[in-house]
Amino acid sequence: MTKKVLLCGNDLLIQSIIRHNVFKDQPFELIWYQREAEFSQEVNDILSSAVLAQNLSLTGTNTPPWGEIDLLLVGQPEFAEDLSLVERMRVETQWTQFLINQAMANNFSGKVCFLSANSEQQVVSAIRFSGLPASSVFGIGTAQLSLLAEQLVSKVLHVDVRQIQVNVVGTLSRPIPAWSRGRVAGIPLLSLIAQENSLFNQDNLDEIEAALQHNSLEGLLPAMLNSLDQIFGALFSSFGLIITLAHQVELGDSLIAISEPVLLSAQGLSTMPLVNLSENENQQLGAAKAEVLAQIQELMGGK
Incomplete structure (x- = not known):
């Protein structure tokens, strides 16, 4: 049908x-x-x-x-x-x-x-x-930023982007690349920085993070269209897909939404445990959640 x-x-x-x-x-x-x-x-x-x-x-x-x-x-x-x-x-x-x-x-x-x-x-x-x-x-949350981060890592390493996995969590205004759980052909992304003569270093991470911060609709449009292709594919086929999307979560006694990896399929989305975040990434994600909560409370208070 x-x-x-x-x-x-x-x-x-x-x-x-x-x-x-x-x-x-x-x-x-x-x-x-x-x-x-x-x-x-x-x-x-x-x-x-x-x-x-x-x-x-x-x-x-x-x-x-x-x-x-x-x-x-x-x-x-x-x-x-x-x-x-x-x-x-x-x-x-x-x-x-x-x-x-x-x-x-x-x-x-x-x-x-x-x-x-x-x-x-x-x-x-x-x-x-x-x-x-x-x-x-x-x-759609930060789905397009995750695709952008993967493309930028691919460009630095000259590795097929299909071999790269990077999740950008948080919000569009507070994007947090989860480098600690990034993978290149199954290998931890951060382990490449420690290798001698590696093509990937801390400067590359900083440049990618800066690119993610300075985003605009026009600049992200190709990545957004690719993200929607993934969403259509996950919802309208027999195969689900892990995508970074904004979804509802609990924060204390309140309900907010935040972008994290979820499994999207014809049945809808299923949450996944967000493991292996570094202490700094967890702190940044907590700040992003607090910002969303404050915005929701201000909106509700202004009605």
Whole structure:
């Protein structure tokens, strides 16, 4: 049965996802949600590009078949440019609640993936207001940074990127490369630094960490599209995949979301034990979790 993906938002990433999948021509049914019945010329132009695809179906609608949707992809709402970070998060939370209310009122039972830079807050909000299981709601989080880190290590070592495993945990604003659990062809990544005449050293780590800190949507767009390819593959095939995604976790008596490696499959996501982090990495991850909690508390207090 053809999988149905509903895309919500008119931002750059949503438009790029549509164009990317038209080019790949996967056998999916993409449905682009529009709040207005009358589509803009830009939307119509993008929809008309589906003529290039033979296997993929692309339509636009303001009345989506919520009960038939397998995956809901939530992009960014429209913002005023002068909004503060908390104000932007508040708009995103309202956008999340608007979509979730419509979805649940119309028998939605699929998976939800948030694509914004603040997907942690949206994950918690969506689970809270939908009643969906936590295994069905996640954010793209730092998935694209994990792919970027692996590519940068591959470039330094001249090793096929498929032989490299690096998880960037935390959040997009506080990315934490888990070097202590990184692997190159099964060998601990950090062990290469200690080797004489190694191609990999501490300077390389510092350069990669700096690249991860200075990220932008435009710069990360190829990695984000690759991450979504992985998400589609994990959800819509018989093989699961370990991906670094934002998912709900407990922090004391509170619920937050943070990016960590999870197993994603057709059944949803399953958490995995995050072992072998160094003391410094654990401290950084704790700081990232505390920041997310503070943001969630500020959002809830501002309602």
